[in-house]
Amino acid sequence: MSSSHISFQSLVCLSANREGSKHKFGPRGGKVLIRNGQIAIDTPGVLTCTSRGVVPHLSRDNVKRTRAIKWVHIPFESFLEHRPPIPTLQPQSGETPRINTLLGFPQEEYVLSMSLRNSADGQEMPANTNAYVTANCIRGMRKASLDWRSYVDSCKPDIIFSLSDTPFTPAPYSQKRLTKSIERSALWLADMLQYPETGPITRPGNIFVQMAGGASAPARSAFAESLVEGLQGKEAEAMRPLKCLDEGVAGYVVEMVPLRLSIQGFHDPSPNPATVTSLIQASLSSLSLSKPRLVTCTRGPHEIIRLVCDVGVDLFDTHWAQHAADVGVALDFHFPAPKTTVELELGHNLYDTKYERDFTSFTSHDLDSSTFCPCPACSPSSVPSSEIIRHSFVDEPGSNVSTSRNPSYTKAFLHHLLHTHEMSAHSLLAMHNITVMDAFFAGIRQLISQDDLSLFEAEVDRFFETYAEDTETGDTGARDERNMLKDDTQVNVFKAAEKAWKEVELLRGKGRLARENEKAKAESTTAANAILTKEMEEKGIEGGSEAVVPMLPDTGL
Amino acid sequence: MEFKVIAKCPITRARVSRMVLAHGATMLPTFMPVATQAAIKGLSPEQVESLGVTLILNNTYHLNLRPGIEILKEANGAHSFEGWKHNMLTDSGGFQLVSLSKFTTITEEGALFLNPFSTGEPTMLTPEESISIQHAIGADIIMQLDDVVPSLQQGPRVGEAMERSIRWLDRCIQYHESSGKKDTQNLFAIVQGGLDPDLRNRCLDGMLERKDRVAGYAIGGLSGGEEKDIFWKIIKQCADKLPEDRPRYAMGIGFAEDLLVCVALGVDMADCVFPTRTARFGVALTHTGPVNLKLAKHAKDFSPIDKECPCPTCKSGASRAFLNHIVTHETTAAHALTVHNIVFQAQVMGRARDAIISGVFPDYLRSFFAGYFGNRGYPEWCVNALRSVGVDLLENVDVPVLPGSGAKWEYSDAA
Ligand SMILES: [Zn+2]
Numbered sequence: 008m009s010s011s012h013i014s015f016q017s018l019v020c021l022s023a024n025r026e027g028s029k030h031k032f033g034p035r036g037g038k039v040l041i042r043n044g045q046i047a048i049d050t051p052g053v054l055t056c057t058s059r060g061v062v063p064h065l066s067r068d069n070v071k072r073t074r075a076i077k078w079v080h081i082p083f084e085s086f087l088e089h090r091p092p093i094p095t096l097q098p099q100s101g102e103t104p105r106i107n108t109l110l111g112f113p114q115e116e117y118v119l120s121m122s123l124r125n126s127a128d129g130q131e132m133p134a135n136t137n138a139y140v141t142a143n144c145i146r147g148m149r150k151a152s153l154d155w156r157s158y159v160d161s162c163k164p165d166i167i168f169s170l171s172d173t174p175f176t177p178a179p180y181s182q183k184r185l186t187k188s189i190e191r192s193a194l195w196l197a198d199m200l201q202y203p204e205t206g207p208i209t210r211p212g213n214i215f216v217q218m219a220g221g222a223s224a225p226a227r228s229a230f231a232e233s234l235v236e237g238l239q240g241k242e243a244e245a246m247r248p249l250k251c252l253d254e255g256v257a258g259y260v261v262e263m264v265p266l267r268l269s270i271q272g273f274h275d276p277s278p279n280p281a282t283v284t285s286l287i288q289a290s291l292s293s294l295s296l297s298k299p300r301l302v303t304c305t306r307g308p309h310e311i312i313r314l315v316c317d318v319g320v321d322l323f324d325t326h327w328a329q330h331a332a333d334v335g336v337a338l339d340f341h342f343p344a345p346k347t348t349v350e351l352e353l354g355h356n357l358y359d360t361k362y363e364r365d366f367t368s369f370t371s372h373d374l375d376s377s378t379f380c381p382c383p384a385c386s387p388s389s390v391p392s393s394e395i396i397r398h399s400f401v402d403e404p405g406s407n408v409s410t411s412r413n414p415s416y417t418k419a420f421l422h423h424l425l426h427t428h429e430m431s432a433h434s435l436l437a438m439h440n441i442t443v444m445d446a447f448f449a450g451i452r453q454l455i456s457q458d459d460l461s462l463f464e465a466e467v468d469r470f471f472e473t474y475a476e477d478t479e480t481g482d483t484g485a486r487d488e489r490n491m492l493k494d495d496t497q498v499n500v501f502k503a504a505e506k507a508w509k510e511v512e513l514l515r516g517k518g519r520l521a522r523e524n525e526k527a528k529a530e531s532t533t534a535a536n537a538i539l540t541k542e543m544e545e546k547g548i549e550g551g552s553e554a555v556v557p558m559l560p561d562t563g564l
Numbered sequence: 565m566e567f568k569v570i571a572k573c574p575i576t577r578a579r580v581s582r583m584v585l586a587h588g589a590t591m592l593p594t595f596m597p598v599a600t601q602a603a604i605k606g607l608s609p610e611q612v613e614s615l616g617v618t619l620i621l622n623n624t625y626h627l628n629l630r631p632g633i634e635i636l637k638e639a640n641g642a643h644s645f646e647g648w649k650h651n652m653l654t655d656s657g658g659f660q661l662v663s664l665s666k667f668t669t670i671t672e673e674g675a676l677f678l679n680p681f682s683t684g685e686p687t688m689l690t691p692e693e694s695i696s697i698q699h700a701i702g703a704d705i706i707m708q709l710d711d712v713v714p715s716l717q718q719g720p721r722v723g724e725a726m727e728r729s730i731r732w733l734d735r736c737i738q739y740h741e742s743s744g745k746k747d748t749q750n751l752f753a754i755v756q757g758g759l760d761p762d763l764r765n766r767c768l769d770g771m772l773e774r775k776d777r778v779a780g781y782a783i784g785g786l787s788g789g790e791e792k793d794i795f796w797k798i799i800k801q802c803a804d805k806l807p808e809d810r811p812r813y814a815m816g817i818g819f820a821e822d823l824l825v826c827v828a829l830g831v832d833m834a835d836c837v838f839p840t841r842t843a844r845f846g847v848a849l850t851h852t853g854p855v856n857l858k859l860a861k862h863a864k865d866f867s868p869i870d871k872e873c874p875c876p877t878c879k880s881g882a883s884r885a886f887l888n889h890i891v892t893h894e895t896t897a898a899h900a901l902t903v904h905n906i907v908f909q910a911q912v913m914g915r916a917r918d919a920i921i922s923g924v925f926p927d928y929l930r931s932f933f934a935g936y937f938g939n940r941g942y943p944e945w946c947v948n949a950l951r952s953v954g955v956d957l958l959e960n961v962d963v964p965v966l967p968g969s970g971a972k973w974e975y976s977d978a979a
């Protein structure tokens with residue numbers, strides 16, 4: 008058994024008594040044991056998304072401050088702009104895997120998973136072939152095939168996503184295309200699993216497989232079946248002692264972005280939840296119950312709850328919550344929902360002028376002090392004065408530093424930061440939103456642990472009644488009676504935030520562009536002076552005290 | 565304000581002092597990072613505090629526009645609005661007003677400008693109004709409204725602006741003293757007079773007469789592209805004449821060599837957007853010169869920016885290769901370099917404090933210049949300026965001396 012082995016401990020399954028195949032898909036609670044149990048992640052649980060190897064908007068000290076970040080997922084493709092990729096060149100430091108050293112995620116504190124592609128990227132891509140998967144990096148398209156295995160061998164992440172032939176060409180896909188997709192995905196998984204029975208490198212026990220098959224339930228089932236089919240001939244030889252591919256698989260992954268695209272095409276990716284549920288069930292129904300199920304890029308708590316309830320999904324990323332931080336939304340919801348008779352929004356669009364003078368924290372329904380958001384924005388605290396950097400022997404960094412919690416950042420302050428385009432806004436929101444998601448999952452786990460399906464379902468209903476679904480990035484929520492159709496006049500918080508965010512970006516962009524254009528046109532002293540004035544203006548915008556820009560003498564050119 | 569000089573360099577004019585304001589003690593000389601819009605770019609107050617920074621600058625002009633005085637009053641001032649527990653300084657708003665508003669007219673009453681937010685209605689910023697806005701912000705140090713002209717401006721306008729700055733100082737003092745804020749907020753005068761030593765002298769004379777009613781002095785109207793040899797001479801002229809028992813603040817100064825020269829000439833405080841701004845463009849400041857992390861040569865360099873640096877970026881082991889991968893793509897690259905650069909500035913000044921106290925400040929100057937400029941050559945004006953206070957940078961070293969503003973750094977070309 009390799010040291011990277013992953014196992015899943017199912018503790019509670021609320022639907023063990025449901026009839027037929029339904030018992031496989033009820034809400035369940037458990038633990039994913041990583042590195043032979045060195046780290047345990049409670050499920051249902053969350054992982055944090057990264058971009059270019061970092062949690063967007065969070066410097067390393069802020070990642071550390073955000074206790075909710077325990078598992079980071081790294082799409083590797085941004086590193087393909089160098090060949091060999093930079094992480095593979097990182098000098099090994101002790102036992103720490105290269106990728107952890109490079110990106111600053113100490114192994115004692117973080118679980119790190121790695122996939123080739125960014126699962127949030129749904130842009131159209133050239134077709135894959137038998138030989139490679141097309142990936143995307145800043146310098147254009149890159150082909151990855153067997154190199155993937157050498158990259159993961161070198162980086163040694165805790166969890167590896169196998170390559171998958173996921174089409175990113177416009178749907179619908181032909182039967183032939185789907186068949187190819189299934190075959191290639193199985194083939195590439197088999198490549199990842201071929202290791203000599205004895206030798207210096209042992210077969211990794213930490214591979215998650217992405218469930219292929221697009222929007223076709225039969226194709227999805229067929230892929231699943233190909234995983235449990237007995238291995239034959241040379242393949243069986245190369246993979247001994249595995250009897251089937253599935254034995255070498257540690258978990259199952261469903262990517263929502265390509266799934267939505269394959270159901271609805273590129274333009275209206277808002278599939279009916281029942282369709283999504285049945286397609287994911289088709290992938291899982293012939294597979295083991297004792298492996299964790301991970302879904303990427305869900306569209307918020309409503310979809311997550313459906314997938315927990317109706318599919319028994321164990322792991323989710325916080326892509327939606329992190330995106331909300333990008334566009335200025337502070338999430339504010341709990342599971343179970345607070346007792347209230349009014350309908351609540353999932354968050355606050357802090358661009359909204361109604362927050363201009365709102366000096367309260369992001370959390371409006373803290374049920375009691377124990378549920379108050381512990382994030383660094385709602386519960387900020389100073390580092391102990393012994394940890395404050397001293398720059399000279401006479402420094403007194405301890406003066407005026409309190410050890411108690413500092414006051415929460417307010418909606419009014421965030422409103423100000425967003426409208427003045429200050430990056431700090433997004434840092435505070437990212438820390439908060441990730442923490443809200445973590446608390447949301449803690450709430451789900453707590454309720455599952457009570458082992459009472461009807462209680463759980465009652466709370467789910469109450470959640471759907473209390474909170475309006477994010478209908479912009481989600482859909483109209485057709486989960487039977489939990490359907491919450493909203494009247495059209497009500498503008499969704501997320502949609503409004505996105506719009507405001509774009510407007511502020513645009514305004515800023517225009518100003519800069521105009522100045523650059525004029526720079527390019529400058530030919531005479533007069534024009535040059537005009538530019539100096541602009542630069543003075545820019546310096547003024549930057550702030551500081553008097554830093555005056557000189558005027559050139561007008562030579563009359 | 566409690567201001568006490570605790571050590572003096574026996575050779576140069578440099579000194580270490582302890583300044584206690586309403587939000588704690590700050591040791592001088594110090595560099596103040598700029599939080600233009602109530603936040604240091606990308607950082608939280610807890611992060612800034614952890615860097616050992618105890619004094620930051622907020623911009624009055626910006627805060628007056630957004631969030632606006634009414635909101636700041638409701639929030640009980642900028643400290644509580646932005647969650648900053650330590651000392652804060654605000655400028656008068658005058659400089660930004662002149663540089664950002666197209667139709668500003670200066671009259672004896674004040675600066676008349678078109679408010680960009682109130683549909684172009686003309687608004688008057690008087691000295692009294694500036695102080696009143698700064699009272700609402702609640703900074704520990706506030707600046708008089710001065711009549712700002714570009715550094716290279718010549719002719720009668722410079723003298724007029726200087727004289728008016730003295731008259732405006734009187735109005736600021738008057739307003740400030742009658743407001744009852746004198747115990748918690750400290751008013752600084754700003755010495756003007758352009759690049760003309762006579763005008764500077766007259767301004768100093770006028771402002772020194774008001775010494776009992778001002779808490780400190782700033783040197784304004786510099787750092788605007790004037791020749792460096794003129795720059796240091798004006799700083800020296802002012803610092804020499806300013807009273808011993810008042811802090812001296814050089815406005816808009818931020819390059820390491822400028823800071824150390826100013827300190828040697830007797831300056832206690834400085835501010836500049838440069839270190840945080842250059843961070844956003846991918847430049848890390850180090851004791852061996854600035855490093856542009858966008859350059860491809862760093863892509864495979866797995867060493868930190870500076871392995872001795874105590875900043876959270878370097879301490880976390882972030883390598884140049886890692887930073888090269890994210891710089892200009894991810895906001896966190898800006899954060900990582902911003903904390904590093906703030907710590908760098910603080911280290912340059914902190915080491916100056918230690919060296920002054922131990923009586924080895926001239927040695928520190930020599931070793932800093934040797935490390936920072938090395939064989940690239942020393943800026944001639946630094947050599948001249950430091951000779952004027954008894955330190956010869958070229959003693960026992962063989963380095964070229966460069967005319968103009970000095971070395972070409974990675975940030976200044978081929979980025
Ligand atoms: Zn929070």
Ligand SMILES: [Zn+2]
Pocket residue numbers: 869870873874875876877878879903904907
């Ligand atoms: Zn550093």
